[in-house]
Amino acid sequence: MKTSKHPLGTLVETDVLVIGAGASGCGAALGARDQGLDVVIMDKGKLESCGAIGGGNDHYMAVLDEPGAPFDTVDDLIKFYAKPLNGYTPTMLREGWYNHMRYFLDKLGKAGVGFSKKADGTYLRTQGFGQPGHWWIHISNGMTIKRAMARVVRAAGVESLDYTMAVKILVDDGKACGALGWNVRTGEFVIVKAKCVVSAQGRSATRSTDNSTHNPFNVWQYPYNTSGGLVLGYDAGAAVTELDTYQRATMLPKGYGCPGMNGINSSGAHEINALGERFMGKYDPMMENGVRNNQIQGTFQEQMEGSGPPFYMDMRHVDEDVVHELQYVLMPGDKATFNDWAECTGTDFQHKLLEVEIGELIFGGAIAVNDQFETSVPNLFCGSVFLYCSGAMCGGYEAGRQAGMRAQGITGFGKVNEELAARVKEEIFxxxxxxxxxxxxxxxxxxxxxxxxxxxxxxxxxxxxxxxxxxxxxxxxxxxxxxxxxxxxxxxxxxxxxxxxxxxxxxxxxxxxxxxxxxxxxxxxxxxxxxxxxxxxxxxxxxxxxxxxxxxxxxxx
CATH class of the missing domain: 1.20.58.100 (Fumarate reductase/succinate dehydrogenase flavoprotein-like, C-terminal domain)
Known part of the structure; x- marks a missing residue:
């Protein structure tokens, strides 16, 4: 990274700029850095704590080809996710997700992330969200995963512009060539010139609806993610997609914005309505462990028919060790304050029903990409394509890798429109x-x-x-x-x-x-x-x- 003074503020020059330092941004930075290039990652937060995984994560999704494990191949992953609606192609899923799953397992495991294992040394995995196989690896210390990821990124030699909010992607001659931003703590205006840009700011826009607490920061997803990546990409001329279908909700413990529904549903929990009935069989053949949207639609339909609220998750019949891990390891791994909340509310998965509610509805989408994770704007790539922590990291890595290979063939920087930069600075403040x-x-x-x-x-x-x-x-x-x-x-x-x-x-x-x-x-x-x-x-x-x-x-x- 080369830094110099500019009449408007600070000028930074780098080979690859990654906007967003969450899971996909860290993955993108490593993907570009592994090509031997100079890489800068910028985020309005701090690398060690920003992004959706900054608050913790309880599972890592991985298809591992383990002998004897059913539905555990790349073909199974492709069959489940390559749908006409989302635009995921077999090439994207194979090259951009499957190929990098073990890379991050190894990297993060060596950095101290506790991926749970069984007595035979294989990973402890469970089934979830209607998937055919056991793809979800449990994480025993999920609240520290982002700090571990940050250590890996910094050790790789990636430069980080912490507390720097991107507000515009720069384009010259129709090609992405950098970004404009500002330091949210000092007010310093920043111009970044780059040969390629990777957008990695996540898919979700939180705070556009709320749950029963009416606290927009007590929510399922990262409350500081307001879909800046999609907005900046759209502003730069890139086609965006899934705005009509990436509208998601989940079940939440009543009054607490930490879902944990993957772990709860996969434990064998039963969802019960106000009449004491287990009802999810009417809406999904896999019951509570089916597709997330079906659980939301089913619960909402029960509510429309007067069968709730309240709604409960019943785990009293579930194995004691499974429930203990869920309440005291996985849930606080997803949000560190869970046990404090549980103590205040008398929550006890093993002996009491857990009241749940439909949480806030999240809007969002993604910048549309081709098989090389490049958008319709040349030299602008997007790493926030796939779902979940695993999908974000792996998709980010592939976007960064492709951006790095492209940048290797570019000799100079695009031209910054100085009048535009000055106008944007005025608009920021x-x-x-x-x-x-x-x-x-x-x-x-x-x-x-x-x-x-x-x-x-x-x-x-x-x-x-x-x-x-x-x-x-x-x-x-x-x-x-x-x-x-x-x-x-x-x-x-x-x-x-x-x-x-x-x-x-x-x-x-x-x-x-x-x-x-x-x-x-x-x-x-x-x-x-x-x-x-x-x-x-x-x-x-x-x-x-x-x-x-x-x-x-x-x-x-």
């Missing part, structure tokens, strides 16, 4: 110049977004309701210039609020294009059946006149 008497706080804008999205974009929808939601979100977007910040922390929140507004608007527009029911967690009253012609990804591309929609990745990617 504009909320601090807004008159407090005329301005609005980010909390007001965010809460208004949550009110709209919860009311119109829930688990039951109509075209008229979504049109009304779009009208309201667009009005809120028109008010974003009134956002007022008094501190740098509030300024960061203002930019997150803008990302939440953008992804909410795009999600509504994309969902209105998908005129069917059955491919996501919601049901659409106007179109209650599946439409076979829509079994393909929907791409959204920015134009001067608003978003343009395209069904299928070809010929763009």
């Amino acid at each position: 504009a909320p601090m110049r807004v008159d407090p008497a005329e301005g609005v706080k980010y909390q007001e804008i965010e809460q208004a977004v949550r009110n709209v999205m919860c009311y119109y974009m829930g688990f039951r929808r109509s075209m008229a309701g979504m049109a009304r939601a779009l009208e309201k979100i667009q009005f809120l977007n028109s008010q974003s210039s009134r956002l007022h910040a008094e501190t740098l922390r509030e300024l960061m929140r203002c930019h997150e609020a803008h990302e939440i507004l953008t992804v909410s608007e795009l999600a509504i527009q994309a969902t209105m294009e998908r005129k069917e029911t059955g491919r996501c967690v919601y049901k659409l009253r106007d179109y209650p059946e599946l439409n076979p012609e829509m079994a393909k990804p929907l791409l959204v591309i920015r134009t001067e006149n608003g978003p343009r929609f395209q069904w299928g990745k070809a010929p763009l990617l």
Whole structure:
């Protein structure tokens, strides 16, 4: 990394820039660094704690080809995940996920992550989320996984721009060539020149709806992930996808934003409604251990019919050792404060029912990529493609590896538009110049977004309701210039609020294009059946006149 002074702030030059330092960002940094290149990773948080795994993780998904283990091959992985809807191809799954699963098992294991093993030395794995095989490796010290990952990244020689929020991807002659950002602690403006850029800021936009606690930071996913990667990619001209289908929810312990449902469901727990009935057999042949969306839809349907709330997970019949590991190892590995909450509430998996609820609905998506994880903008790659900690790390690694190979053939840097950079700097700090008497706080804008999205974009929808939601979100977007910040922390929140507004608007527009029911967690009253012609990804591309929609990745990617 080469650093120098610039009239606008600090100038950084590197071969590969990775935006986002969570699981996929760390994977991308290692993938590029393993090509022998200079790599810089930037994030508004600190490398040791940022990203969804910064709060912990209880499982690592891996297909390992173990002798005698059923459904444990790359072909099984491809059969389960290569679907027309998500755009995952066999090549992407093989080269970008399967090929790197053991790489991270070895790297993180040597760094101190406790992947649980059985007496015969093989990994302790369980089945989950409707998958055919036992693919989920238990982690005994999941709350430390991000610190271990950070040690691996720093030891590899990757340079980290901590506390630096990216706000724009730079493009020259149609190709990505860097990014603009600012330090959320010092206010320093940063220009990064790079031969290739990897977007790795995750797939989810939290804080656009809430759960029963009405605390937008007491949620399932990382609350600081506001889908900045998708927003920046869209702004740079890259096609984005899954805005219409990547709308997810999970069951939560009532009042606590740490799901642990993979471990709970795979333990053999039964979900019970208010009538004392185990009901999930009506909605998924694998009962509670089936597809996550089916559990949400099933629970919501029971609620609509008056069979709840309350809803409970019953683990009183489950093996004592399994339940003990679940409550005292896996759950706090996913969120370190779980045992404190359990003590305060008298939670006891072995002897009491655990009350659960449907949590907040998460919107988001991904930048669309080809088999080389390159987006429709040349030299811009995306590592946040696959699901889960494992998918993020491995997909990130492949995106970084491909970016590194591309950067090796590039001799110089793209040109930075100085006028654009100056304008972006002005826009970054504009909320601090807004008159407090005329301005609005980010909390007001965010809460208004949550009110709209919860009311119109829930688990039951109509075209008229979504049109009304779009009208309201667009009005809120028109008010974003009134956002007022008094501190740098509030300024960061203002930019997150803008990302939440953008992804909410795009999600509504994309969902209105998908005129069917059955491919996501919601049901659409106007179109209650599946439409076979829509079994393909929907791409959204920015134009001067608003978003343009395209069904299928070809010929763009």
